[in-house]
Amino acid sequence: MNQLTKYKEIESFLFRQLPMFQRIGDKAFKKDLKNIKYLDEYLGNPHKNFKSIHIAGTNGKGSTSFFIASALHQAGYKVGLYTSPHYKDYRERIKVDGQMVSKSFVKSFVNRLIADNIFQSEIKPSFFEISVAMAFEYFKISKVDIAIIETGLGGRLDSTNIITPELSVITNIGFDHTNFLGNTIPKIAKEKAGIIKKGKPVIIGRKQSLTHPVFKAIASKRKTRLTYAKKHKLPEQLQRLINKFPNYQKENFQSAFAAIKLFDDSISVSTILSSWKSGLKKWGYIGRYSFIQKNPRVLADSAHNKDGIKVLMDEVNKEKFSNLHIVLAVVNDKDLNSVLPLFPKSARYYFSQAKIPRALPKEELKKKAEEFQLIGKSYVSVKTALSIAKRQAKKTDLILVAGSIFTVAEVV
DSSP, rough: OOOOOHHHHHHHHHHSSSSSSHHGGGOOOSSSSSSHHHHHHHHOOGGGGGGEEEEEOOOSHHHHHHHHHHHHTTTOOOEEOOOOOOOOGGGGGEEETTTEHHHHHHHHHHHHHHHHTTTTTTTOOOHHHHHHHHHHHHHHHEEESSEEEEOSSSSTTTTGGOOOEEEEEEEEOOOSHHHHOOOOHHHHHHGGGGGTTOOOOOEEESSSTHHHHHHHHHHTTTOOOOEGGGGGGOOHHHHHHHHSSSHHHHHHHHHHHHHHHOOOTOOOOOOOHHHIIIGGGGGGGGEEEEETTTTTEEEOOOOHHHHHHHHHHHHHTOOOOOOEOOOOEOBTOHHHHHHHGGTTTEEEEEEEOOSSSTTTOHHHHHHHHHTTTTTTEEEEEHHHHHHHHHHOOOTTOOOEEEOOOHHHTTTO
8 A cells, every 4th residue: 555645645544444433333343452452562552651541431521531631731731632533623533732633643653554554454453443543652752741531432342441541530321332332221331331440540420320339349349449520529619610511511520620639639729710711712622512603593512312412402491592493413323212302392403414424314314303293304414404594593593403423513
């Protein structure tokens, strides 16, 4: 395979040639850590060159990762951040001190692997495995003090799970990706708990009756301290700031605060307050309950499973508006029988599909939605659907764009 000279060629290769969960779903999921261990060893074990905090959970792990990264950076640490998926630019996944990895590094990294025939080797690395390896190498050469690493899917078998972090955070457990992680809450909890390492503390964001015995047993077996985030009481100054955010984010702020104080108890409340008040924008924190337009207001949110949609609609119901318009597009592996009943029948719907192969066809979504009395028309693209919604909405109406990260990525 020849070297790739342009960054666009690199991006195209990563997106189109490698097995990618966002594109092909199940076939991209690897059931062991063999590939990432091979890649890591090939690179000289970069993950051993930086400290880390590992974040897993069904919902809120991305937000929690951003909150921790922003605060530690404000406190003077050089901070790496690995999250997925991205909204607009592949390089959003890998950041140091809020800055995306350079195009030149991405290009040189991929060409290095091409030169050494890694892509033609028997391991056939996936898009996610390459991305994780790239992040670890970048954090090593950047000499970060700490890297905040978000899992992609699950925990135990996630490619990020070769690290031994200073501490782990598990935000909450709900139903998502049940074909990989199991079809019960305890089974899913066990998979997520795979990130808990021997002797390394773990913070749990939400105490749930079905997950507590699982986490307690695994923490005991691995001789580690298990702490629920609420045990770290939020100071009043932080509480006042957090009250300005959507209610569902409070749990994520609580988890982040607990992790920050456990990692470095000397970090002041004023430092954390400053980072959360003004530092998040620098880190490219978007797509979570974001108002992207006024008159009419357009709200974009990446909630994509039952728990996420439920808390989203709880927040939307607190907003003041005359009529609600919902631009909806989802991926094809969602349990619509549990998700669609959470949407209001009184809203006007604009069904569409994101520009990814895993998108559920808009007509299928429309037909399924009608079973739950969610009525509207289908449109060729998310942008078209939003454009029509804006044309039909009054200034006092609210337009919600929701269904998946990929839906929101097309409008933010």
